[in-house]
Amino acid sequence: MKGTVRRIAADAAMLALALALSIAESFIPVSSVPGFKPGLANIVILLLIYQFSWKEALLVDLGRIFLASLMTGRILSFPFYMSLAGGVLSYLAMLLVKGALSKVFTIYGASLLGAFFHSLGQILVAIPLLGTSAVLWYFPLMGLTSLLTGLATGFLADRIIRTRVFEFLRISGR
Amino acid sequence: MAWKETVRVHLGDILLFLVLLLALLSGTILAFLLPGEKASEALFYRDDTLLLRFDLVHPDESVPYEDTERIEDPASLGEEVLAAYLIQGEMTPMTVALSEEGVAVLESGCPSQYCVGLGYTMDARRPIVCAYNHVHVEFAGAAAEDSSSGPDIIL
Incomplete structure (x- = not known):
């Protein structure tokens, strides 16, 4: 019972952290690179996939997207659908790496693929919503920036895991 | 500290990065550098x-x-x-x-x-x-x- 409460509290803390990072990102001044975001919230999702469970990672990912959209007034708007598509596709890619491809890739591979599929998901949902395939023009540059951010988030997640903070707090494991 | 101790990666990670980098870099160069068509x-x-x-x-x-x-x-x-x-x-x-x-x-x-x-x-x-x-x-x-x-x- 004590462990369950501890775990629920940890999930709530991770959701709050992911939400805070998502909203903080929205204040970062953007360049003319479309879709460029550091993807800081992805660190939390990576940590959850690798240290908690796929269910908790999915719940926090979806919760982050919905709550961030609610708090920024974009629920069910175009950016919300882009965020949802990117978030879900990214989550599935990272889950695949953690599960079936764990002997081939480390958390860096998961982070790289997660960032790549985040961009791809956004583009794929933008095409039908905007009714034009011209958005594909953005994809190479979006993908390129996502590789750099994917490397950075993978490095940070790896470093956090290696501090063994979750074992110390007795909240890791599946 | 050696980089291998700092960054623990598999060969798969490196190959994945290089493949994606090459593909996306090629796409970016094509998208930005090739001359476009002027519209009226x-x-x-x-x-x-x-x-x-x-x-x-x-x-x-x-x-x-x-x-x-x-x-x-x-x-x-x-x-x-x-x-x-x-x-x-x-x-x-x-x-x-x-x-x-x-x-x-x-x-x-x-x-x-x-x-x-x-x-x-x-x-x-x-x-x-x-x-x-x-x-x-x-x-x-x-x-x-x-x-x-x-x-x-x-x-």
Whole structure:
């Protein structure tokens, strides 16, 4: 019972952290690179996939997207659908790496693929919503920036895991 | 501390990074560096509604349609501006302008400001996107029709 409460509290803390990072990102001044975001919230999702469970990672990912959209007034708007598509596709890619491809890739591979599929998901949902395939023009540059951010988030997640903070707090494991 | 102790990666990670990097770098170079097709007019749409037709050759012949107002003193927006209009996007108004370098979004209420950051263009293959306002531009004209990548620009 004590462990369950501890775990629920940890999930709530991770959701709050992911939400805070998502909203903080929205204040970062953007360049003319479309879709460029550091993807800081992805660190939390990576940590959850690798240290908690796929269910908790999915719940926090979806919760982050919905709550961030609610708090920024974009629920069910175009950016919300882009965020949802990117978030879900990214989550599935990272889950695949953690599960079936764990002997081939480390958390860096998961982070790289997660960032790549985040961009791809956004583009794929933008095409039908905007009714034009011209958005594909953005994809190479979006993908390129996502590789750099994917490397950075993978490095940070790896470093956090290696501090063994979750074992110390007795909240890791599946 | 050796980098191998700091960064623990598999060969698969490195190969994945290199493959994606090569593919995306090639795509970016193709998208940005290859010369594009010059269009003769730019059609601004909000979803399927035509808002404005910019004549890139004869700015005075530009035609406003739905939810569009002409800005009477375009030079106030910049010395290079030949004509400017205020169009109504899905969420916020947008100021769009025409110069000798093409069309641009000068002001938009969208949070990302991608459309503003892209600057002027008349390249039919180069999209400018404002997904937030559901506004996009289709380039047209003899040169644009030859473009194999389609006529769209998105603001």
